[in-house]
Amino acid sequence: MSCLAISFDLDGTLVETADEIARAVNLTLVDFDLAPRPPAEIEQLIGDGLRALMIKLLARILMEQPARVEWLDTDALLARLDAHYAAVVGSTARAYPGVREALQQLRDAGLPLACVTNKEGRHAQRVLDAAGLSDLIDVLVAGDTLAHKKPHRSVLITTAQLLKVKPGALAHVGDSRTDIEAARNAGVAAWAVPYGYNGGEPVALAQPQRLFAQIADVARHVLGGCEPAHQPAGALH
Structure with a gap:
């Protein structure tokens, strides 16, 4: 060819870009009273876009803590994620x-x-x-x-x-x-x-x-x- x-x-x-992605994700989790996740775990989910990353991570969290399903507002969480990432994107890239x-x-x-x-x-x-x-x-x-x-x-x-x-x-x-x-x-x-x-x-x-x-x-x-x-x-x- x-x-x-x-x-x-x-x-x-x-x-x-893994550091700033992990930072935005963990800032979002803390806002929703969820424990931060190890940056290495977040890094392994990079590839399909930020929203897809968070949805995959939330699936893991809800498997571990099923009671959270009743009160977790996924749309609000994703909106907050976008805001946090907009604030940090490019900061360490x-x-x-x-x-x-x-x-x-x-x-x-x-x-x-x-x-x-x-x-x-x-x-x-x-x-x-x-x-x-x-x-x-x-x-x-x-x-x-x-x-x-x-x-x-x-x-x-x-x-x-x-x-x-x-x-x-x-x-x-x-x-x-x-x-x-x-x-x-x-x-x-x-x-x-x-x-x-x-x-x-x-x-x-x-x-x-x-x-x-x-x-x-x-x-x-x-x-x-x-x-x-x-x-x-x-x-x-």
Whole structure:
């Protein structure tokens, strides 16, 4: 495949955001007289958007404390979560080492770049701004941009259209099974990095077509200046 454009997941791929997400979640729980949860537990739920994360976490809490069902107002809790996250988003978000330099190299080479995330658009934009990456991203497709989120096939097909390439000329880079499935569903190249947030499961188990140690290696591979990426055993070709 000739790669003419690249899309990147946000949380856990381009930017480290777990700390501020955990902070917003725990501030919300305390507001509703619920005990804070370990940041590591919250991190394992990152990937499908903030509301989905909290709904999964509430399901665990209610399994442990079923009496809470009678008085817990989920809608009010989710609204408070959004307010807390709006207050902290971007406060500790940092681009992973080498990310900005790699994106700059790709842009300088003429490749259009997208960020595709299940995070709400207004929050995603603030993360990109805080991490100093906004000027390198041509298209942002967020969790509220379309009718569906990743891994629905429409997300990356639409991204390819916005970048003015065919799906077969787009590569998507993510850190999770959701990203790999989104790429497969859309017929785009499924690439991954091994760090980030994937529920504690190595992303290699999702069988990405290529697994890169870091975003800098993605740029080197695409621009033809380095060794090929590691291909996990059983990876699709």
